Amino acid sequence: MRKLSLIAVFLYAATSLIAQKLPEMRYTIDMTQSTDTFNITLYPGKLKEASTFQFASTAPGTYQTMNIGRLISDFEAFDKKGKALEVEKLSVNQYKISDPRKVHKLTYKVAETFDTPLSEYPIYPMAGSSLEEDHALINVHTMLGYFHGLQKSPLTLTLKGRDGWEVGTALSEDKGVYKATDYDHAVDSPILLGKLTRASTRIADTEVVIYTYSQNDKISSDRLLESMSSMLQATRDFLIDLPVDRYTFLYHFATDTRGATGAWEHSYSSEYTLIENDFNTPQQVQAVTDIASHEFFHIVTPLNIHSEIVEEFNFVKPTPSVHLWLYEGVTEWASNILLYRAGELTLDEYLMGSVRQKILVNQQVFNSDWSLRKLAEESFTTEGSRQYGNIYFKGSLIGNLLDIRLLELSDGKMGLRELLLDLIEKYGKGKPVSEATFFDDLAAMTYPEIRQFFDDYVLDNKELPLSEYFAKVGIQIEGTLVKKMEEMSPAQERLFEIWSKNLER
Ligand SMILES: [Zn+2]
Structure with a gap:
C-alpha cells in the first residue's frame, strides 16, 4: 500500500513538473x-x-x-x-x-x-x-x-x-x-455559436448532443435527431460499443455556402456546413443522414485507428499518410453497409444507391488511373485536390472488395467489420499503427493473400475485380445494374447471408 501511494505521489509530482514547464x-x-x-x-x-x-x-x-x-x-x-x-x-x-x-x-x-x-x-x-x-x-x-x-x-x-x-x-x-x-485538442473541437437549437439523446452509454444554426429557422435540432436516431443505433450495432462517452453534432445550414458543402470529423464531434432546404422530402433527410453516418463512423478511423503521421500531427508541413484508403475509403464503406445490415436500407437501395453510384463515379467523374496510394500521396497538391474526392468512391469499393475477400478466405468467419473490431482492440489513441508496416501487420492478423490484395488495389492500380468478387456473395454487376443473382449456388447463398449481417461477436 505504502509503495503504491509513494509511486502515485512520485507520478503526480512528475506529471505536474512536466505541466509546469x-x-x-x-x-x-x-x-x-x-x-x-x-x-x-x-x-x-x-x-x-x-x-x-x-x-x-x-x-x-x-x-x-x-x-x-x-x-x-x-x-x-x-x-x-x-x-x-x-x-x-x-x-x-x-x-x-x-x-x-x-x-x-x-x-x-x-x-x-x-x-x-x-x-x-x-x-x-x-x-x-x-x-x-x-x-x-x-x-x-x-x-x-x-x-x-x-x-x-x-x-x-x-x-x-x-x-x-x-x-x-x-x-x-x-x-x-x-x-x-x-x-491539437483545440483544433479537434470546432465551436458553433449564435442563435442555435439544441437536442440530445442517449445511445447505450453515449450521450449525443446536436446544435443547429439554420439561417431561416427551417431545420431544428429536434428534427435532425429524429431523422438520425436509427442511424446512430445502427452504428452502435455495427461497433458493439461506441468508443466515446459523449458526442456532439454541429450543423450550420445556410442558403449560400460559397459553392461548397461538406462535413468534417473530430474525435468527439463533427461539423456540417450544408445548404438550408425545407428538409421535408425523404431525399433531403437521407442526404443529411448519410453524411452524418460517414462522419460519425470516423470515431473508429482515423480518430481511433491511425498511423503515427496522424498521431503526431504536423501543422508546419502537410504530410500524407498512405493509409487514406482506411481513413476515408473504409469509413465510407462502413457507414453505408451498416445501414443495410441494420435494415435501414433495402438490398436494392444499397446495391443500386451506394455500390452502383460508387462504380459509376469512379469510372466517369474521376481519373480512374489514380491508385489509392496516389490519391493519398498527392492530396495536398492542386491536381491531387481535384482527384481527392474519388477516395469516397473508389476507396469505398476497396472496402467492399476487402470485406468479400476476407469472408471468402475465412470461410465466412471474418469480414472487414470484424477486422475493424480487432483493430480497435489492438490499437487506438496513443497506440498508432505503423505507417510503414501496416499492410504486413494486417496480413499477419488475417491471411497472407491480403498482402497481395493491398499490393494490387491500394499500392498498385490493378483493375478492380468488381464482378468477380461480388459474384462470390451472389451479387451480379451487369451494365449499370447491380443486383442479387436469380440463381445462386449453395456456396453463394451461404456467403450472401453472412455478408448481409453483422457476424456474431
Ligand atoms: Zn471522411
Missing part, C-alpha cells in the same frame, strides 16, 4: 467588433526560447493545403507596459518575435474563410470560419496558432460573442472559459 496559452476570441473579422488576443504566460509563432499549413483529416497565415493581419506583440515588440514575418504561416521573454500579449485580426476570396487552395467551409450578426463558426486552426515547442501547452478560450448567443462544442467549460489540453 509548459505555460498555459490564454486566448480570447472577440466576435463583437465587426462581422467577418475575428479579433484575437493571446496571453502566452512566461515564454523562454519559444519565438516562432506558427499558423496551420493544414489540419488533420482535411488532406488539403490551407496556409492560414493568408488570413492574418495586424499581428503585434506587446510587453507588460504595452510597448510594441519587434515582430518579423518569416513565411506565410510564421512570425518571429525578437525577444520572446518580454512578451506579455499578442494581438491580431483574422479574416473569416467564408467571405474571404482565396485564389488558390480554397478552404472548405466545414474546415473554415464564419462571423455574422447572428452566428459564428470557429475552427480553431483557422484563427489560433502556437509557439514552436509549445504545441502541447494547455490552452483556455474566452469567447466574446454577441448577447444571447448559445455555444455548441465538445470542449468542456468552466465559468465561461473553454479548456483544451493542447493545441
Whole structure:
C-alpha cells in the first residue's frame, strides 16, 4: 500500500513538473467588433526560447493545403507596459518575435474563410470560419496558432460573442472559459455559436448532443435527431460499443455556402456546413443522414485507428499518410453497409444507391488511373485536390472488395467489420499503427493473400475485380445494374447471408 501511494505521489509530482514547464496559452476570441473579422488576443504566460509563432499549413483529416497565415493581419506583440515588440514575418504561416521573454500579449485580426476570396487552395467551409450578426463558426486552426515547442501547452478560450448567443462544442467549460489540453485538442473541437437549437439523446452509454444554426429557422435540432436516431443505433450495432462517452453534432445550414458543402470529423464531434432546404422530402433527410453516418463512423478511423503521421500531427508541413484508403475509403464503406445490415436500407437501395453510384463515379467523374496510394500521396497538391474526392468512391469499393475477400478466405468467419473490431482492440489513441508496416501487420492478423490484395488495389492500380468478387456473395454487376443473382449456388447463398449481417461477436 505504502509503495503504491509513494509511486502515485512520485507520478503526480512528475506529471505536474512536466505541466509546469509548459505555460498555459490564454486566448480570447472577440466576435463583437465587426462581422467577418475575428479579433484575437493571446496571453502566452512566461515564454523562454519559444519565438516562432506558427499558423496551420493544414489540419488533420482535411488532406488539403490551407496556409492560414493568408488570413492574418495586424499581428503585434506587446510587453507588460504595452510597448510594441519587434515582430518579423518569416513565411506565410510564421512570425518571429525578437525577444520572446518580454512578451506579455499578442494581438491580431483574422479574416473569416467564408467571405474571404482565396485564389488558390480554397478552404472548405466545414474546415473554415464564419462571423455574422447572428452566428459564428470557429475552427480553431483557422484563427489560433502556437509557439514552436509549445504545441502541447494547455490552452483556455474566452469567447466574446454577441448577447444571447448559445455555444455548441465538445470542449468542456468552466465559468465561461473553454479548456483544451493542447493545441491539437483545440483544433479537434470546432465551436458553433449564435442563435442555435439544441437536442440530445442517449445511445447505450453515449450521450449525443446536436446544435443547429439554420439561417431561416427551417431545420431544428429536434428534427435532425429524429431523422438520425436509427442511424446512430445502427452504428452502435455495427461497433458493439461506441468508443466515446459523449458526442456532439454541429450543423450550420445556410442558403449560400460559397459553392461548397461538406462535413468534417473530430474525435468527439463533427461539423456540417450544408445548404438550408425545407428538409421535408425523404431525399433531403437521407442526404443529411448519410453524411452524418460517414462522419460519425470516423470515431473508429482515423480518430481511433491511425498511423503515427496522424498521431503526431504536423501543422508546419502537410504530410500524407498512405493509409487514406482506411481513413476515408473504409469509413465510407462502413457507414453505408451498416445501414443495410441494420435494415435501414433495402438490398436494392444499397446495391443500386451506394455500390452502383460508387462504380459509376469512379469510372466517369474521376481519373480512374489514380491508385489509392496516389490519391493519398498527392492530396495536398492542386491536381491531387481535384482527384481527392474519388477516395469516397473508389476507396469505398476497396472496402467492399476487402470485406468479400476476407469472408471468402475465412470461410465466412471474418469480414472487414470484424477486422475493424480487432483493430480497435489492438490499437487506438496513443497506440498508432505503423505507417510503414501496416499492410504486413494486417496480413499477419488475417491471411497472407491480403498482402497481395493491398499490393494490387491500394499500392498498385490493378483493375478492380468488381464482378468477380461480388459474384462470390451472389451479387451480379451487369451494365449499370447491380443486383442479387436469380440463381445462386449453395456456396453463394451461404456467403450472401453472412455478408448481409453483422457476424456474431
Ligand atoms: Zn471522411
